[in-house]
Amino acid sequence: MASVGGVVIPAWQDQSYRNGIGMGERTEFLAETGYTGDVKKPEEQGKADKTTRKTSMASVVTNSSLPGSNDSLVDAGSDGEEDSVRVVVRIRPPNDLETNRKDKVITQCPGQGALWVDTSTSGGRPKQFTFDGVFGAETTQYQMFENCGIKKLLDMALDGYACTAFAFGQTGSGKTHTITGPMTMFEDDTVQDAEYQGLIQRAFLYLFDSIGQRKRRDPSTVYTLRATYLEIYNEQVKDLLNPADRSNLPVRWSKEQGFYVENLFCPEFETIDDIMAVLEEGMHNRHVGSHNLNEHSSRSHTMLTLNIDSEMADPDDDSMYITKHGKICFVDLAGSEKVKESKSAGDALVETTNINKSLLTLGNCISALSDPKKRGGHIPFRDSKLTKLLSDSLGGTGVTLMVACISPSAYNGSETMNTLRYAVRAKRIKNKPLVRMDPREKLILSLQRELKRLRSENEYLRTKLNFPQSRMGMVNGHRKEPPQEDEAVRQTLVRRDTNDSDSLYEMLQEYMVENENLRHENTELFTSKDHIQREQVLLSRENDKLVQKLENLERVLAASPLSWQTSSRHSSGHSIRRDSGHRHSAHSEGPPVTMLSPLTKSPFDPREAKNRHMTTWPPSPELQPRMAWRSTPPSEHSKDVSLPPVDQKKGIPSNFRQQQARPNVNASFPPSKIPTKSQGFSKLPHKGTEVTPKVMEKKKEKKASDSNLKKRFIKLEASGTTGSSQKQGGYAERFQQKREAMGKKEEDSTASREPETEKEQDMNIAWQNREGQRDQPIHRHDNAVDNHTPPHNADKQGETNDASPRQRINDAQFYTTKDSDALQDMNAKLRAELADLEGEIARYKHVGKPAQGGKKR
Numbered sequence: 001m002a003s004v005g006g007v008v009i010p011a012w013q014d015q016s017y018r019n020g021i022g023m024g025e026r027t028e029f030l031a032e033t034g035y036t037g038d039v040k041k042p043e044e045q046g047k048a049d050k051t052t053r054k055t056s057m058a059s060v061v062t063n064s065s066l067p068g069s070n071d072s073l074v075d076a077g078s079d080g081e082e083d084s085v086r087v088v089v090r091i092r093p094p095n096d097l098e099t100n101r102k103d104k105v106i107t108q109c110p111g112q113g114a115l116w117v118d119t120s121t122s123g124g125r126p127k128q129f130t131f132d133g134v135f136g137a138e139t140t141q142y143q144m145f146e147n148c149g150i151k152k153l154l155d156m157a158l159d160g161y162a163c164t165a166f167a168f169g170q171t172g173s174g175k176t177h178t179i180t181g182p183m184t185m186f187e188d189d190t191v192q193d194a195e196y197q198g199l200i201q202r203a204f205l206y207l208f209d210s211i212g213q214r215k216r217r218d219p220s221t222v223y224t225l226r227a228t229y230l231e232i233y234n235e236q237v238k239d240l241l242n243p244a245d246r247s248n249l250p251v252r253w254s255k256e257q258g259f260y261v262e263n264l265f266c267p268e269f270e271t272i273d274d275i276m277a278v279l280e281e282g283m284h285n286r287h288v289g290s291h292n293l294n295e296h297s298s299r300s301h302t303m304l305t306l307n308i309d310s311e312m313a314d315p316d317d318d319s320m321y322i323t324k325h326g327k328i329c330f331v332d333l334a335g336s337e338k339v340k341e342s343k344s345a346g347d348a349l350v351e352t353t354n355i356n357k358s359l360l361t362l363g364n365c366i367s368a369l370s371d372p373k374k375r376g377g378h379i380p381f382r383d384s385k386l387t388k389l390l391s392d393s394l395g396g397t398g399v400t401l402m403v404a405c406i407s408p409s410a411y412n413g414s415e416t417m418n419t420l421r422y423a424v425r426a427k428r429i430k431n432k433p434l435v436r437m438d439p440r441e442k443l444i445l446s447l448q449r450e451l452k453r454l455r456s457e458n459e460y461l462r463t464k465l466n467f468p469q470s471r472m473g474m475v476n477g478h479r480k481e482p483p484q485e486d487e488a489v490r491q492t493l494v495r496r497d498t499n500d501s502d503s504l505y506e507m508l509q510e511y512m513v514e515n516e517n518l519r520h521e522n523t524e525l526f527t528s529k530d531h532i533q534r535e536q537v538l539l540s541r542e543n544d545k546l547v548q549k550l551e552n553l554e555r556v557l558a559a560s561p562l563s564w565q566t567s568s569r570h571s572s573g574h575s576i577r578r579d580s581g582h583r584h585s586a587h588s589e590g591p592p593v594t595m596l597s598p599l600t601k602s603p604f605d606p607r608e609a610k611n612r613h614m615t616t617w618p619p620s621p622e623l624q625p626r627m628a629w630r631s632t633p634p635s636e637h638s639k640d641v642s643l644p645p646v647d648q649k650k651g652i653p654s655n656f657r658q659q660q661a662r663p664n665v666n667a668s669f670p671p672s673k674i675p676t677k678s679q680g681f682s683k684l685p686h687k688g689t690e691v692t693p694k695v696m697e698k699k700k701e702k703k704a705s706d707s708n709l710k711k712r713f714i715k716l717e718a719s720g721t722t723g724s725s726q727k728q729g730g731y732a733e734r735f736q737q738k739r740e741a742m743g744k745k746e747e748d749s750t751a752s753r754e755p756e757t758e759k760e761q762d763m764n765i766a767w768q769n770r771e772g773q774r775d776q777p778i779h780r781h782d783n784a785v786d787n788h789t790p791p792h793n794a795d796k797q798g799e800t801n802d803a804s805p806r807q808r809i810n811d812a813q814f815y816t817t818k819d820s821d822a823l824q825d826m827n828a829k830l831r832a833e834l835a836d837l838e839g840e841i842a843r844y845k846h847v848g849k850p851a852q853g854g855k856k857r
């Protein structure tokens with residue numbers, strides 16, 4: 001970007017030809033013309049620079065985002081970004097007539113897109129304009145092509161956009177010279193100097209060169225070029241490539257194409273010579289006349305359109321081919337003329353009237369389109385064939401470059417001002433460029449992309465929720481074709497004849513059905529995930545309560561003489577003391593339940609999920625010992641299960657409960673899987689090991705004062721009426737012995753159980769950390785539980801359940817059915833444990849009551 005004189009031009013024109021005056025000359029010019037109105041002080045200019053730079057930068061960003069093969073593919077099917085019509089001005093050199101008259105030159109171009117026009121001769125004040133580029137009288141055809149922005153348009157046409165370059169201005173201002181080169185080039189075969197070639201010929205060369213480069217980059221891309229050449233003469237459309245048929249071709253409208261000319265001859269060409277021949281043919285056939293202002297005056301508007309179809313493999317899916325229909329249209333408008341100046345008469349007068357009429361309509365359309373208030377309203381495109389055919393280029397989905405051609409002479413001052421006013425308005429017109437594709441193909445492409453995204457989302461959710469993998473291509477629960485076949489069919493269909501609309505329609509339907517199914521399935525998965533989260537939070541909470549209750553009971557029992565008494569009754573010799581090793585479930589013949597303390601905090605507490613990051617099986621090392629009782633990973637339980645039907649009321653899979661249920665809890669407790677001391681349990685600082693005989697004694701003393709149980713124990717002790725106490729001595733004595741024995745055992749165990757390996761140390765540290773978290777107040781989770789909101793979501797301020805799908809997927813990784821399995825199992829285990837303890841207590845009550853009441857047999 002460069003900035004001179006308060007005007008900034010976009011980068012694509014920065015190296016443009018400068019044929020204007022510098023800053024010094026500017027002052028001189030303004031002084032000469034007596035103009036002071038718009039002169040800015042240097043500091044004001046700085047501000048203006050910044051403002052303009054901002055706008056221009058935005059424009060550059062828009063420009064650069066549009067072309068480019070991959071970007072445009074991404075944009076296909078979606079609304080394009082708004083893009084202003086580009087307007088450049090070209091000033092022709094004074095002609096012989098003007099030179100002879102010694103007309104005053106009223107135009108100056110200081111560079112950077114600025115144009116000053118001295119209208120003092122017609123009583124006006126000097127005017128300042130800014131365009132996307134201003135090209136002075138010395139500008140060569142080459143410089144014009146390189147810098148006006150046409151190259152950008154050609155690139156975009158190759159990318160599938162509809163592009164239009166047109167020249168407008170008064171008669172004799174140099175439109176034809178700019179678009180095709182001087183008319184004499186086509187009349188006199190001797191004048192074939194490449195130097196005079198206009199934008200069209202240079203564009204042809206550029207296109208062939210670009211296509212060659214693109215083909216080298218991607219040999220699979222196929223380009224097809226076709227051309228049409230028409231003129232609008234006296235409001236009638238004529239085919240310049242089919243001069244034999246001089247009939248008036250109808251202009252029609254269709255939803256897909258917009259306005260188009262019916263029955264136009266549209267030859268395909270493959271070489272640069274062919275297309276040059278097309279141009280020459282058209283130039284020979286167009287209506288040209290002569291009048292006072294121009295010896296070779298165009299009496300019609302001409303349109304040369306190059307259709308560029310490109311078929312290429314979809315970069316996202318090799319089997320899919322995309323056909324884009326880009327085009328570049330060169331429009332050489334007939335010039336407006338004042339009849340009294342041109343002295344037209346007869347047929348020429350009719351021509352002039354028609355030309356002026358259509359140009360007036362064009363002007364009205366431009367005015368309406370440039371006015372934000374009128375833009376959404378009626379635009380009078382239908383008032384002329386010219387505006388009908390230019391409707392897509394103006395305010396449509398095309399990309400447009402306008403070259404305003406003007407004379408430097410003061411004699412043509414008012415015409416020049418008219419042209420420039422239209423140019424200023426045209427600059428305000430916004431288009432929304434879109435890649436042109438077959439609508440069905442475009443839909444297929446967008447459906448394919450959505451399908452791909454939904455599939456990966458579906459697979460991801462299934463993995464995270466531990467559901468069986470989906471079978472791709474399911475339609476209403478039934479596969480239509482195996483995947484390979486599906487691909488082959490798709491490929492065949494895509495490489496179809498364009499008329500094969502049935503195949504396309506079928507394919508479209510299949511994609512739509514599959515996408516719909518996937519969307520539905522994904523919604524169900526998300527719902528399931530939410531319910532799993534809620535279930536887990538509730539389960540975890542219940543587990544905590546159970547553990548708490550269990551601990552209380554155990555502590556009471558451990559501190560009571562009953563523990564000794566009861567354990568002594570068990571032939572197995574297992575103590576209910578947790579650290580004594582094992583304890584049989586009261587209700588099963590299964591292996592003994594492992595120590596309770598490691599479970600006092602749910603290892604799968606979803607409320608800690610954020611810190612855990614346990615997303616795969618097997619779980620993280622610190623969790624493995626506590627999960628070792630599982631003989632098989634949960635995924636194996638559900639490996640062959642298809643996606644469970646969803647309970648509509650609850651929104652969770654109807655067999656979700658069954659999946660989680662463990663009919664025989666102990667059946668999944670193989671003894672071999674019980675964690676041993678060598679697995680790092682002996683050092684775990686659970687409450688059992690913390691309760692040393694001394695502590696227990698203190699606790700016992702404290703609790704004894706207010707515990708009914710203790711009162712009963714005391715009575716029992718005093719009476720010494722129990723069978724066991726009679727057999728083995730007094731309660732207090734036995735209890736003391738037991739405590740001593742246990743304390744010794746624990747000391748031995750602690751001394752001999754220094755961590756042996758690094759892994760074991762890590763596990764112990766991990767466990768200690770977990771135990772540390774355990775002491776955190778539980779109520780920090782309760783809000784989340786009560787609100788039925790996953791706690792980690794609740795932590796985030798202002799975040800609700802309508803998070804984006806991606807966010808929801810990310811959340812899902814912490815809530816798997818593995819976690820639910822573990823929580824369910826633990827719950828069952830804790831309940832069994834509790835029942836066991838309650839059984840113990842009941843037994844005690846049974847034993848204690850007779851002693852109390854003196855009725856025991």
Ligand SMILES: Nc1ncnc2c1ncn2[C@@H]1O[C@H](COP(=O)(O)OP(=O)(O)OP(=O)(O)O)[C@@H](O)[C@H]1O
Nearest residue numbers: 092171172173174175176177182294297298334335
């Ligand atoms: N930039 C230029 N450099 C040199 N000569 C030019 C330039 N522009 C125009 N001319 C000459 O001026 C004359 C008129 O130009 P041209 O025919 O292109 O005008 P026009 O705008 O197409 O007019 P009309 O609307 O009547 O067709 C031609 O002889 C042409 O060669």
